[in-house]
Amino acid sequence: MDEILDRWSSQARKGYFEMLLLARLKAGRAYGYQIVAALKQAPGFENLAEGTVYPVLTRMKKDGLVTAEWVADDTGPPRKYYTVTELGDRTLDAMHGIWRRMDEVLLAQPAKEAS
């Protein structure tokens, strides 16, 4: 069963990825390292290879879901801050809608069987 769960979990993580990134950025603009730190709090993402976040952020930027700008920092190298766009905000809301409907369907199954 572990192997089946691992496979399912791996597929599910790919689906959550952009949603989690958008959710983090909706809370406020953030740079890559902060985004990764937030992502690692989510179940299944604890051992995330941190570098995998950047190609996804780049794709999201190309899709117009986020914007990015380099900001100089006195204490270290410059940081690239990502901000969610209006399109990204609406996309996250739509993703939440799908998520809620999926949750409702899953919760309704045992109730249907019981009746």
Add this chain to the structure above:
Amino acid sequence: MRMTLELTTREARRLWADFLRRLDWANRDLAGPERAEARAEAIAHIAEDMAVLELPDEADRLREALTRFGIPAAPPPAWRKPLAIVLHYLAIMVMGASGLVILILLHMTLMEALNPAAVGLYIYPGDNVLTLSYEAQDGARELLGGWFIPTFLMISALGSAALYGLWHVALSPTGPVSRWMRP
């Protein structure tokens, strides 16, 4: 944007140079500015991570930060590219010549069905060499007989499979030889 990571020990600099080489190879399909951007983001990330890691040795901090970031696969050694080019063009020639032979064998198989008395595999008198003929001369002893068609269909199928394998390895855009040929 040009960014660097200031490192003081030789081991850390070696690790860092190796990582950048791997990163650039992993991003080789990106346009120049995008590759530079990816490199700058990686540098910023590793610098942030090294700053919070509580390991006394710089090289250990870097190693840990790189492991957490994910170390891309190493680029192939430089000698592979010329070898790959030779293999690539050699494979084209082999496939061309072998493909022609397979076509001839298939044509003979077809002709054997239409004219079984003439086409076949023969041994001529006073000669121990097997000879494929479209029109056998007097005194020739035919081998295979009715087995000619299935045998040559089998040989053609095996030859085609071998050519497909060669194409997959040496000519397919996703095959190892094509990957070695990329800059």
